Amino acid sequence: MTDIFVFGAGGHAKVVIEAIRAAMPHAAIGVLDDDPGNRGRRLLGVEVVGGRDHAVAHPRVPIVPAIGDNGARWAVMEWTAEQALTLATVIHPGAIVSPSASIGPGCVLAPGAIVNAETRLGRGTIVNTGASVDHDCIVGEAVHVGPGARICGAVRIGDRSLIGVGAVVVPGIAIGGSCIVGAGAVVIRPVAEGTCVVGNPASLSTGLESCTRR
Numbered sequence: 433m434t435d436i437f438v439f440g441a442g443g444h445a446k447v448v449i450e451a452i453r454a455a456m457p458h459a460a461i462g463v464l465d466d467d468p469g470n471r472g473r474r475l476l477g478v479e480v481v482g483g484r485d486h487a488v489a490h491p492r493v494p495i496v497p498a499i500g501d502n503g504a505r506w507a508v509m510e511w512t513a514e515q516a517l518t519l520a521t522v523i524h525p526g527a528i529v530s531p532s533a534s535i536g537p538g539c540v541l542a543p544g545a546i547v548n549a550e551t552r553l554g555r556g557t558i559v560n561t562g563a564s565v566d567h568d569c570i571v572g573e574a575v576h577v578g579p580g581a582r583i584c585g586a587v588r589i590g591d592r593s594l595i596g597v598g599a600v601v602v603p604g605i606a607i608g609g610s611c612i613v614g615a616g617a618v619v620i621r622p623v624a625e626g627t628c629v630v631g632n633p634a635s636l637s638t639g640l641e642s643c644t645r646r
């Protein structure tokens with residue numbers, strides 16, 4: 433009897449499996465993956481038990497979307513909603529979450545993540561290793577706050593945006609949906625929807641117009 437499905441069989445799924453083990457040591461975990469070639473493979477000792485058909489056959493088992501790519505994770509979440517399947521939230525015991533914060537279904541908080549007072553995280557958002565999202569932020573769905581990123585208070589981040597590793601966002605900034613904030617960027621001005629900014633201070637960069645990496 434499986435207690436929780438981890439959807440995805442890549443590197444981020446390993447982080448999620450270890451967070452589940454730390455938070456729920458007795459939980460029986462199964463990995464789901466779209467690639468039939470991965471069936472029977474083991475990820476940190478956890479078997480890839482099947483694909484979407486397997487999840488549909490076990491509708492009571494909650495699913496944590498464990499794909500780092502925002503677009504792919506979003507697509508899995510949309511599918512689970514269509515199928516009326518339940519999303520599981522995974523919070524590593526080494527994360528710190530304010531009692532007044534709200535964490536949406538399907539979110540993953542990695543070791544050392546901090547979510548502060550009255551911040552709201554939408555469905556399927558990742559706050560990765562050692563990243564912090566301070567007070568009164570509104571973070572959309574399928575956002576990825578990369579390792580070590582620092583989001584100050586009252587920041588807004590739209591759906592499916594990536595905040596790169598080690599980036600800093602100063603207080604009160606609005607970042608649109610489907611944006612990329614490059615690794616190490618320092619964001620001091622609003623970021624328009626669908627754009628990619630890098631540097632300190634962060635700005636649109638020629639050469640990054642076609643940047644699509646999530």
Ligand SMILES: CC(C)(COP(=O)(O)OP(=O)(O)OC[C@H]1O[C@@H](n2cnc3c(N)ncnc32)[C@H](O)[C@@H]1OP(=O)(O)O)[C@@H](O)C(=O)NCCC(=O)NCCS
Binds near residue numbers: 596
């Ligand atoms: C911004 C980013 C998405 C660009 O990726 P890309 O489209 O493949 O861009 P390229 O590597 O081809 O670089 C294009 C130009 O942007 C510059 N650039 C790329 N990333 C940059 C960054 N983070 N800061 C400053 N400049 C950057 C490159 O130096 C290059 O400049 P040039 O044209 O003058 O040589 C990527 O570099 C990045 O920072 N990703 C963040 C990933 C991350 O943190 N994920 C979380 C992992 S858990």
